[in-house]
Amino acid sequence: MKRNKKSNGLLILSILFLFFITGCSGGTSPPSVTQKVKPSAAAKQKADPVKVAEKKEPEKKEEPEYTYNPAGKADPFKPFIQLTAARGPSKIPLTPLQKYDTSSLKLVAIIAAPEGSVALVEDSAGKGYFLKKGTLVGKNDGKVIKIMKDRVIIEETFQDILGQTKTIEVSLILHRSEEGGES
Numbered sequence: 001m002k003r004n005k006k007s008n009g010l011l012i013l014s015i016l017f018l019f020f021i022t023g024c025s026g027g028t029s030p031p032s033v034t035q036k037v038k039p040s041a042a043a044k045q046k047a048d049p050v051k052v053a054e055k056k057e058p059e060k061k062e063e064p065e066y067t068y069n070p071a072g073k074a075d076p077f078k079p080f081i082q083l084t085a086a087r088g089p090s091k092i093p094l095t096p097l098q099k100y101d102t103s104s105l106k107l108v109a110i111i112a113a114p115e116g117s118v119a120l121v122e123d124s125a126g127k128g129y130f131l132k133k134g135t136l137v138g139k140n141d142g143k144v145i146k147i148m149k150d151r152v153i154i155e156e157t158f159q160d161i162l163g164q165t166k167t168i169e170v171s172l173i174l175h176r177s178e179e180g181g182e183s
Contacts, residue, residue: 081161095136097121097129102138102154105129107172110149117147121172142170150174 097105100123108128109120119131131137131152135144140156147153152172160166 081163097131097135097137098139098142100138102140102142102156102170102172105137105172107152107174110147110152110174112149117149119144119147119152119172121152138170145169 104124105121106123107119108122111118111120116133120128121131122128131144131147133144133147136142137144137154138156140158142154142156145153145155151174154170154172155167156170157165157167
């Protein structure tokens with residue numbers, strides 16, 4: 001009986017192997033390969049001389065040449081958000097006061113005069129600058145619009161992230177220092 005079980009096992013394996021082989025080939029015989037033999041040019045001329053003469057001239061297909069018209073279309077290389085400064089490239093060099101942020105300037109003194117008040121500001125290094133009405137100050141195109149007895153008002157314009165121009169007023173306030181215990 002042992003031989004019988006072994007032979008049954010081999011028989012089952014061989015049947016599975018045959019199914020596997022026929023399953024891989026799709027169960028059909030492979031298509032026959034046919035070779036197309038091209039007749040020689042002499043045989044073509046003997047067969048039909050008119051067709052050969054027509055084939056010598058290459059057929060010209062007229063394809064329209066494509067041209068791109070960008071009118072009314074968005075530029076695909078232009079960024080959605082412009083991250084440039086509000087002012088464009090200027091040929092006028094910046095003054096030293098335009099290189100500082102208005103928050104880094106300290107108002108030291110205000111001098112009242114009949115022709116217009118003058119304010120004195122200091123940068124972080126202690127260097128002093130005079131301000132008059134109309135003086136350009138700060139990185140955001142700031143301009144002195146008013147000098148009062150205790151403060152200087154600067155109007156700054158800038159662009160927000162949506163590209164809209166915004167205007168704000170910044171005040172530099174004069175802090176009176178108490179020297180020598182005066183009251």
